Amino acid sequence: MLSKIVRTVANQLIVFILIFGLYVIAHGHLTPGGGFQGGAVIVSGVVMLLVAFSSKELKKSLRERVLTILESTGALIFAALAFAGIGTAFFYNLLVDTPIFGRIPPTGPGPGDFWTGGVVPLMNFAVGLKVVAGLSAVVLAMALFSSGEEVEE
Amino acid sequence: MAALITQAPILIIAIPLVAAFLTPLIGMASKKARNALVIVSLVFVAFLVFALARDVVINGIHVYTLGATSPGQTIPTGFMVPVRIILEIDAMSAFFSIIWSIVSLAAAIYSLSHIANETGQTRFYTLLLLMVTGGFGMMFTGDLFNLFVFLEIASISGGALIAFRTRFGDTQEGGFKYIVVSAIAGLMVLFATGILYGQYNSLNIAILAQAIQYTTLDQIALALLLIAFAMKTGMVPLHLWFPDAYSVAPASITGMLVITSHACMYAAFRVCFTLYGAVIDAPVVGWILIAFGLLTMFIGVTMAVFQKDVMRFMSYHAISQLGYMWLGVGVGLAVLGNPGLLATYGRDAMSGGIFHILNHAMYKPLLFFTGGALFHLTGTRDLAKMGGLAHKMKWTTILYIIGTLSISGIPPLNGFSSKILIYESVYQFNPIFTVIGIIVSILTLASFTKAFHSAFMGAELPEYKGVKGVPRSMIVGMVILAAGIIFITLFPAQIVNWILHPAADALIDRGAYINAVTGVIP
């Protein structure tokens, strides 16, 4: 556990890291970024917490069980979105031209419209959830292991 | 049913995948439900594989374009090359997927009691299903980068499963070696993919096969691909990691690893015959495969003779048997440019090599499973410490004898049918190879007899008086494979006509593979 200054600053900073990560995930279909990148940004915040507080402290609020459930859920949402198009073909983008994220942007350069992309934004969210839960679990497990504790089954 | 067959290629990959994602959630609620999910999904996948394979043999190649407006639309309207990932199943892929579905089912059933006393079972089954996904993906994909992705899925899950028993140090080393070799092989495949993409701006195997020029860069890519896949199959100069990894894994996983090495062999065949088929310097590459195949056969068996550890001993035999397949297919490749010789013996040699893959996929996991049963009962892998176990494990003894006779090529059993096919055809190519093959076969029989003697025969040892028999699910897993062996033994002609010749022809006939994507009716 590091000094009180570091812990306080980390406590404040994590909010901004979360917001930035969510922004990167949410705008994956408009600007550079996406689920993996935004997820990695949020996990960097988790690593910061891990450094500022000890892994034992963090374990109290981030249960491995919860992380496993979240990761499986994210993966299942992703697979379900891919399965949704199986009426035509697996991975068919069936939300294009529908009310949900279905607008088609005008061809060529443009300002960008959030409600476009079909299933892509939803997949970004699913992947983001998966990456955050999965990589946090890995980082936490490694930290716990090297501090002599072991992961629950 | 027709719709199911149309969707079968993706369902075969996606069902184990979704089951793997579900396993951690269901495993928290109930162990029984989790085991049922694993077995039911694998049984359903096996059913789909058989239906699809039947359809492929009757109606020809299946293609499935992911995300297109219809699965058959490989190329977007008004354009020349495919932009989406295409799954392509010809008789060769169907053949390998049949093997994979049977062995993975047997391994899953075997695991039910083999790891019953361990912690972390839910994660074990999750990884097992992911490994199944990776194997099917490698066999079905028609896209080079997708092949790399599934290769990595199969090898990462395999590496983690090898290291499953974390309380032993050697499992960690074996897993680490496997994962390092896989990572290097994967990066080599990725390098080669990049080289081919940079020249032809496509990732589809059929389109690349159509466009390929055999420039120097293509030759470098070919070398990278072949070395990578040969490294993953444990060909001799690159085999040092192979027994270390195979001997320490749980026995069910070792059985599955044998088939992942066959999947890598499939990828190597795909590269040699389909991707580079038109331009490849066939005699040179064929002779290289033959030379390394013979070396693999010989060194594998000579190393096996000295092993005391039952799983290491079987791993070296696995290396040695893989040499037969390289030999058979290498002879086929060496005469690929010569239709006359190809018809006289080339096609038979290839069928023999492929037949040997089928046989090996049945008896080698069976032998590994019996080795695992020995370990399960005695807690040691050292042959010198075993003895008199036939009293305790009657079924295992019988199954071990079936496996031994099969691997040594004793006449009535299936190992003989494939070896005789290889010997006969290779004899016409070069008689010395046949002699080497027979010598290796005799050494195999001798060393397996010796191992049989030290593990099963003799008086019952006092320290194994109290042990219980082999649990039932392990016996069931082994019996599935033994039933496969007996089926092949009883109907060799049907197997050759219905499975092996279509598979060998699919390798030779690269035009059909390309036309299935480009849509040109020959």
Add this chain to the structure above:
Amino acid sequence: MEHMPLNFPFLAAALLAAVSFYIMIFKKNLIKLIMGIAMMSSAVNLFLVALGYRAGGNAPIYTDVPEGPMVLPVPQALTLTSIVINVAVLALMLTMVMQIYRHTGSLDSEKSRKLKG
């Protein structure tokens, strides 16, 4: 932009790969071996991205993009996939090294070799 002399980015990727091969062949420490593999994956990623560059191109994103050609999108997607795959492989390899260290107390690939064959 004119032709870069001697395909400089490809040469850089080749040299990075050469350094990583050197580490993998000659270094005995397992952590260094892992670093070699990480460097090799960086070399492959650099190679893939360099394949897709088009002279004077913009990023292939239509949101507020200036006029001009766009670089190829597929290599960028491949690189993204490859980066994530390498993260996964590295995580697993490091875990195994942690376990090896726990069992043998050493990171030397010669010393920790219990298996012979």
Add this chain to the structure above:
Amino acid sequence: MRRVVGLILWLVLVAFLVWGALLIHPFGYPPSDMDDYMIENAQEETGNNNVVASVVFDYRGFDTLGEATILFTAVTGVLLLLRTLKRGEGDS
């Protein structure tokens, strides 16, 4: 002996790598049939302004599913290997 063999192997590899790097197409002028199709049609077909996102999640979405699967595999593997062994110390 081992060092000499390693050195020769390494020099051969480096020679091949540099040779390959010199042979590949000039930097900045790649062949681009497939990619041009994507750049032109991504907005219309997938509704994405970001062509890379449309390649990652639509044209080559299956790769991304595989990639997510690999991450899932690795996480499961890491948690499997670092698990506690408190229960079940029996024979395997």
